Amino acid sequence: MTTAPTAPVLTVEDLTVVYEVDEPVTAVRGAALTLHRGEILGLAGESGCGKTTLAYAVNRLHRPPARIASGRITFHDRSGEDVDLLALDDRELRAFRWDKLSMVFQGAMNALNPVGTVRAQLADTLRAHRPRMGRKEIRERSEDVLRRVGVDPRRLGSYPHELSGGMRQRVMIAMAMLLEPQIMIMDEPTTALDVVVQRDILREIVRLRDELDFAVVFITHDLPLLLEIADRIAVMLEGEIVELDTADNLYRNAEHPYTKRLLGSFPSLSGERGAFIRTGVDQTAAHPTEERA
Numbered sequence: 001m002t003t004a005p006t007a008p009v010l011t012v013e014d015l016t017v018v019y020e021v022d023e024p025v026t027a028v029r030g031a032a033l034t035l036h037r038g039e040i041l042g043l044a045g046e047s048g049c050g051k052t053t054l055a056y057a058v059n060r061l062h063r064p065p066a067r068i069a070s071g072r073i074t075f076h077d078r079s080g081e082d083v084d085l086l087a088l089d090d091r092e093l094r095a096f097r098w099d100k101l102s103m104v105f106q107g108a109m110n111a112l113n114p115v116g117t118v119r120a121q122l123a124d125t126l127r128a129h130r131p132r133m134g135r136k137e138i139r140e141r142s143e144d145v146l147r148r149v150g151v152d153p154r155r156l157g158s159y160p161h162e163l164s165g166g167m168r169q170r171v172m173i174a175m176a177m178l179l180e181p182q183i184m185i186m187d188e189p190t191t192a193l194d195v196v197v198q199r200d201i202l203r204e205i206v207r208l209r210d211e212l213d214f215a216v217v218f219i220t221h222d223l224p225l226l227l228e229i230a231d232r233i234a235v236m237l238e239g240e241i242v243e244l245d246t247a248d249n250l251y252r253n254a255e256h257p258y259t260k261r262l263l264g265s266f267p268s269l270s271g272e273r274g275a276f277i278r279t280g281v282d283q284t285a286a287h288p289t290e291e292r293a
């Protein structure tokens with residue numbers, strides 16, 4: 001399903017990121033893209049093409065030796081204000097992250113603090129960003145986000161080691177949604193999980209996006225998956241975005257030889273795109289997934 005473009009929420013212009021090592025590596029070269037409100041933008045390409053570097057740079061999470069050599073990154077806030085992300089100081093960045101833009105990393109489920117309960121970790125984030133929130137509101141919000149990602153709120157009292165991998169990853173997605181950000185960047189959010197759990201979580205993400213209208217940058221090397229869940233797809237090759245189009249156009253009329261090659265490398269790509277997850281979303285929309293991961 002392709003939606004008509006809405007207003008932009010993020011604009012990346014001419015972004016170049018270099019790893020300043022002995023022989024400098026230009027991991028992202030002149031990347032440009034516009035993310036629209038509420039859309040799922042897939043970022044595809046084989047390992048090492050620069051997807052993660054691009055995502056980290058957009059959130060200013062890159063660390064030396066990575067350096068943004070050029071470019072502009074602008075967040076277009078719902079309030080109408082434009083924020084120049086490369087000009088934010090550390091304090092402004094901390095306030096910005098999670099609140100306006102959140103990220104679910106590859107293997108994020110291992111990023112939960114092992115000695116804190118789920119309740120404590122959600123509450124910490126809420127207290128840091130919403131200092132005026134009372135205890136009751138914190139409890140209600142925490143229960144609500146867990147329910148939304150298909151985790152029983154009774155799990156608030158659990159420690160990470162008491163949860164399955166799928167449940168931990170759902171908790172990380174709940175954490176990323178906690179402050180109702182306008183953008184979520186997801187870098188291979190389900191790769192470490194088994195296929196059934198992956199499908200459940202992906203359905204959940206698409207359903208939540210439909211409900212809450214945040215935009216998603218979804219990074220994966222799994223192009224068939226993107227063809228199912230993404231509205232538009234950017235294909236990266238050796239640091240450059242070589243093609244960016246709607247998922248439908250890309251599937252039917254890919255122009256760049258690399259995109260064609262990539263499509264051809266997945267023998268499973270036959271029939272209508274979106275048959276599984278999209279259909280699943282419609283079927284499960286009225287009955288959010290029970291806890292089963």
Ligand SMILES: Nc1ncnc2c1ncn2[C@@H]1O[C@H](COP(=O)(O)OP(=O)(O)OP(=O)(O)O)[C@@H](O)[C@H]1O
Pocket residue numbers: 019021025027045046047048049050051052053054065066221
């Ligand atoms: N710390 C580093 N120092 C030097 N080069 C690096 C460093 N981190 C990444 N690179 C290089 O930058 C390029 C892009 O890497 P990146 O991790 O962004 O790719 P990716 O598409 O996300 O890959 P994957 O799917 O495997 O995560 C690669 O050539 C990689 O070798």
